[in-house]
Amino acid sequence: MSGSYKNCQSCGMPLKKDPQGGGTESDGSKSMAYCSRCYQAGAFINPQMTITEMQALVKGKLQEMGFPGFVASFFTKGIPKLERWKVA
Numbered sequence: 001m002s003g004s005y006k007n008c009q010s011c012g013m014p015l016k017k018d019p020q021g022g023g024t025e026s027d028g029s030k031s032m033a034y035c036s037r038c039y040q041a042g043a044f045i046n047p048q049m050t051i052t053e054m055q056a057l058v059k060g061k062l063q064e065m066g067f068p069g070f071v072a073s074f075f076t077k078g079i080p081k082l083e084r085w086k087v088a
Contacts, residue, residue: 008023010034010038011082025041026043055079060072
């Protein structure tokens with residue numbers, strides 16, 4: 001994976017909305033691909049999480065923020081296409 005992204009490549013959150021400005025790599029530098037809720041110190045916070053679990057988590061968070069269920073579902077449809085979930 002190279003370059004920087006506009007959205008976290010694990011959960012899909014816009015990186016500019018991350019209060020910590022992004023996750024961190026093992027050397028302490030900012031991750032250009034993952035948010036602080038998904039990635040810290042060069043590793044995923046919840047490495048065992050499945051795509052389905054991530055979609056449910058994100059949908060729940062969006063609904064907590066006031067998004068209707070159908071809108072939250074729409075936003076989670078793209079999660080399987082993010083870099084973290086691509087099968088090598």
